[in-house]
Amino acid sequence: MAVVWEYLTVSEKDQRYAVCNTCSIEISRGGTARKSFNTTNLIGHLKSRYEAVYRDYLQADQKRKNEAAKKAQTTPGKTQTSIDTAFENAKQLPPDSAKAKQITNKVMEFISLDDQPFSVVEDVGFRSLMKCMEPCYTLPSRRHFVCLPEIHNIVATHIHELLACDITAISFTTDIWSSDVSPVSMLSLTAQWIDKDFNMVKAVLHSQEFPGTHSSSAISEAFDKMFQTWKIDKTRVHAVVRDHARNMTKAMMDSGLASFGCMAHTLQLAIHDGVFSQRSLTDVVAICRKIVGHFKHSPLAYSRLQAVQVQLGMKPKRLQQDISTRWNSTFFMMESLLEQKRALASYAADLPATLSAHQWQLIENFITLLSPFEQLTREVSSSEASAADVIPTVTALRRLLSKQADTDHGVKTTKTSLLEAVNKRFDQIEYDPMFCIATCLDPRYKDRYFDEDVKQRAREILDAHLLPAAGAEDGTRDGASTFHPERKRQRSDGAGPSLHHVFEEILEENGPERPSTSVSQQLDIFLAETPIPRGESALSYWRNNHLRFPELAQMARKYLCAPCTSTKSERLFSSVSHVLDEKRNRLCCDKAEMLIFVKKNMHLTPASSTRFYIYT
Structure with a gap:
């Protein structure tokens, strides 16, 4: 605290003024905002009005400075900061300095790895965090955050070097995805191979925009361009794992590439042919969907079910809704219903449909029958x-x-x-x-x-x-x-x-x-x-x-x-859906592809730049 406050006091009426303890006159503290307050006017008042008091002030101030200097000299590990050093520390880092570039690149990695929007650099909380961590660093705005292509090129160069090594053969997966939040379709290409040390290496090569018709000729042409980009000769292609769509199958044949259908998709088709074509089972599935839908669309119904679960000593648990295109989701739906059979029996009077004893037994046998398929689907995926x-x-x-x-x-x-x-x-x-x-x-x-x-x-x-x-x-x-x-x-x-x-x-x-x-x-x-x-x-x-x-x-x-x-490609598009979401539905596909490419391949770059990250 400044020594001058021994002779003046902050005004109780208005903090912008100080009151002299001798003459009770109010003196301005130098501004209207707290950050502009100073003691210059206060010291000038003592000097012009009270010479004796001013001399006492000077002696007390000098004594305080001497004690502070002596303390700094005797305290181990601490040195007094010079004025030049203080001004140097207060300087802002130039945007083109090595440290500023390093911080900017790390922020870009954060955006890519954690699926963050570019607007995060303008969020109050994030800017406050960066200011606390490095006060001298000025965070660029979203429109001036342009280091993504540079990071993408660094990662792509390393992938090129890996593909140029002694690789016996390379296998690929591919799929086509359409966004729900923007009129965009994308074509994926992931690669994996076994290196000379018998380690499996996996890389995402493309998740590029695929406009126009999805004909076999368009897919074949896109594959030719993708292989040319990465300088992959077709003689090194061992196999391409795809879905069972006719256009994709014909495209691989037209391109002269060995390919086969995804086994998980084949199991899906076999189960639909052999199980869900049975009338007795489709009737049971329809009733199960009505029961689950009743609780999904009524918070009141779910709260009552939860109360019944607690009364029966059961752990409160939600019922699972199925997706018609995934057989195992129907399996999980029926499994969740069977687990809550006692609670549903107590709630039966309010249900839109009920299951008979024979149908409950059918569900139990159905789960037993398809449990090996569910286990194998997880293993092959x-x-x-x-x-x-x-x-x-x-x-x-x-x-x-x-x-x-x-x-x-x-x-x-x-x-x-x-x-x-x-x-x-x-x-x-x-x-x-x-x-x-x-x-x-x-x-x-x-x-x-x-x-x-x-x-x-x-x-x-x-x-x-x-x-x-x-x-x-x-x-x-x-x-x-x-x-x-x-x-x-x-x-x-x-x-x-x-x-x-x-x-x-x-x-x-x-x-x-x-x-x-x-x-x-x-x-x-x-x-x-x-x-x-x-x-x-x-x-x-x-x-x-x-x-x-x-x-x-x-x-x-x-x-x-x-x-x-082809699970690798399907999981890739799950990541793409986190990038092209409702908040970023206007993000161009080229930038989205670069973000996904950096996220999925960063772990392949030298450990010095990625040792602090864990990838999934």
Whole structure:
């Protein structure tokens, strides 16, 4: 506090004035706003009116300064800041300075990674935060925030360098998406490959605007341009995972690209053919939708249901509404209704429709029947799933649907129809070289999921692809004669067959056989060894065994890089919907694509610039 206030006092009537303790005169404090107040007028009043008082003031002020200087010299770690240094610290950072550019780039990364609008740089709270963290930094306005292209180019350059490395083959996923908030359609292209260290590398290459008609010729032309942009020769394209639309299928054929339909979509079609075509089940689904809709559209009804749940000692939980285009959402809807059966029974008088005891039993059997499909949909949609999972999954489903169980009552016809739909949708998949070779080269499966007649055909396909890659070499490498002991598997007892049991059953039935002499001993030894557990990583196996089986390892880099679903593209468009939302429905597609590109590929850049981020 200034020493002058020992001789004056702030006016109680108006804080803009100070009152002299000697003569009671009001003196202006130098302005009308608090930030403009000063003590110049107050000191001048003492100097002009009271010389003795002014001399006392000077002595007291000098004493205070001396004590402050002495304290600063004796306090360890603290030094008195000079006037020049204080002025230097108060200077604003030039916009073109290294520190200002670094902060601006980090703000741009924040906008990209967290799906924030550009207007966030003008929000009061954000500007206050930045002012507190770096007072010398001036945050640009949204119209002058132009560093996105620079960051995009840095990330794109690194992706180009990765694609130019020694890559055996590259697989892609693609999809077309239309926005709900703006008249925009976008075409995606994601890539993934296995590097020389047997790590899976994934990158988003495009989520570009796709105007006009979505004809096969337009899609094919767009693919040609995208491959040219990234300098990807079509001979390096292993497979493109797409949906089952005719225009997309024909576009891949016209472009000369190997492709196959998303397995999750194929399962969706099989379930609709085999399950939701049954009249008894469609009637039950219709009633379930009415019940859920009643609570979704009436807050009063939901509050009453919640009160019933509490009275019954149940945890309050909302019912789940289904989406007609996703079968598993219908599964979850019926599962949530079955879980709240007791609460719904107490509320039955106010429901627009009710379920009979037979229909409740039908729901329970329906959930039991489709639980393996829901489990497999989650597994094949995971980021680790590959084309090698397709044949074992289909084989396990066929075996499971062929078994009889006590829970089949009321759904036997549905179960038979579902088996027929699975056989129809996955017909002759065991003879497709892309899936056949991928399955054989996956150390979790090998050739154990093939029938005897198909197993020989699979070996012939492997021979045809292995011999050219191996240069017709028929010798063995050091360490190639090592065998792993047979592992015993424990099977848990259960009331009926489960998906896990079916996987284990097929592996046990198709154990190691006599060594083959039709191909190199590398292939003989690899297929004769016991498969690793399904929970382990196939890429980790090849990382540890590529010296034992060098030719097989290189082929595995090619065939295990293909995903079995187009989930990567679908999840990409979920991110796009967060960028092109109702608040940013006028954002141009080029800028939206750059934002998504930076967000999805930032983790591939050197760790020095991204070590503080976690990506999903």
